[in-house]
Amino acid sequence: MKKQFLLILVSVAIGLTSCEKTDDSKYADYLVARPLKMSMEEFKNSVDIISPVPIDESGKIYAYQDYIFVNDKYKGVHVIDNSDPSSPKKVSFIKIAGNVDISVKDNYLYADSLTDLIVLNISDVNNIEIVNRLDDVLYDNVIWPAEADIFEFDGIDYQNEILIGWEVVTERRLIEEVNTRFDDLALAEVANDAGNVGQGGSLARFKIVDDYLYAVDSHNINVFEISDLENPKDLDDVFAGFDIETIFNRGEHLFLGSMRGMYIYDISSPASPSFVSEFQHGTACDPVVVDGDYAYVTLRGGNNCGATESGLFIVDISDISNPVLAVSYPLDGPYGLGIKDEKLFVCDGDSGLKIFDKTDIENLETLNHFEDIVTFDVIPREEMLLMVGDDILYQYEYLEEGISLMSTLELN
Secondary structure: OOOOOOOOOOOOOOOOOOOOOOOHHHEEEEEEEEEEEEEHHHHHOOOEEEOOOOOOOEEEEEEEOOEEEEEEOOOEEEEEEOOOOOOOEEEEEEEOOOOOOEEEEOOEEEEEEOOEEEEEEOOOOOOOEEEEEEOOOOOOOOOOOOOOOEEOOOOOOOOOEEEEEEEEEEEEEEHHHHHHHHHHHHHOOOOOOOOOEOEEOOOOOEEEEOOEEEEEOOOEEEEEEOOOOOOOEEOOOEEOOOOEEEEEEEOOEEEEEEOOEEEEEEOOOOOOOEEEEEEEOOOOEOOEEEEOOEEEEEEEOOHHHOOOOOEEEEEEOOOOOOOEEEEEEEOOOOOOEEEEOOEEEEEOHHHOEEEEEOOOHHHOEEEEEEOOOOOOEEEEOOOOEEEEEOOEEEEEEEOOOOEEEEEEEEOO
């Protein structure tokens, strides 16, 4: 089984109740991450289609025909009927343990379930069918929560159980005990480290190009041949770098966003992507979209994304073998971004949705700024703009200058 190597930090719970008076100065509140786990048998039988449920934590967004799919991190996919964009309706929830990405071609939906690839037939969205499951063809995608101070493992039985995510809670701990655990850790050894295709956002890790599905993990491009849509063929993985987070396609090239930079791969031989060039930047979280001679990259610093200041980098790729920075702009904490004609849409986290006219990249013009909303991922479709953030689906209509809100759908 392909697995991520995990750093294991074991902490000891401190009883806080006592008959004697305690010195509060010796204690502090810590964010403690506890593992969410299930049995191997339960995991292998965890895919199910059920009635709509409230979303727990909205993730990536995907659009296909009249439907919108919103990931519920590590739990599955919410299916939304968007045939009337002014009044979208929840249809169902596809339960998939460990899911963070999907991609669709000709009514076949491909989804990750930790190390497995799930294939579903969605030709009748009211009667979705599970048609295939490829075991152990992907790398584990469970990401350690960056905000946690302490990680605890409550006796996971790795022979019979599987880690599907994390629950982060606040606990009061004795400062000396916590510091001792960190000191012990520093001395310890650490483990080694062309059909009808839908549209994902810039944060996607899955991308379908013609008869191939490309799925990136932190180090590799996982390649699947899908000419037989029900029976994908798992081809050889291609090592592509480090800390890879996103994938974007333009023509015969894949653009991979990573915490270290942007990698460009040639897929003229689609079964064997080959390295072309890279653009390096300081360590930061990094989705990328491409239009014409430029790649647009948002960098988000802080937490596990590194120390780089957040911003928008516009990279000249007119010479695909030698990408160079053209210009950069400061941002607050960006996530996804998208392009429609001359409009550039940037999800700037807590700072809202920002829309620019990119006609002159040296002097981006602000067309709209929707403040007081939390933004995560965006998809500029031909007819409308889709955006998800803070468990709300937003839809906007295009105006000559900027956009206007058309509808919202509460996902929780």
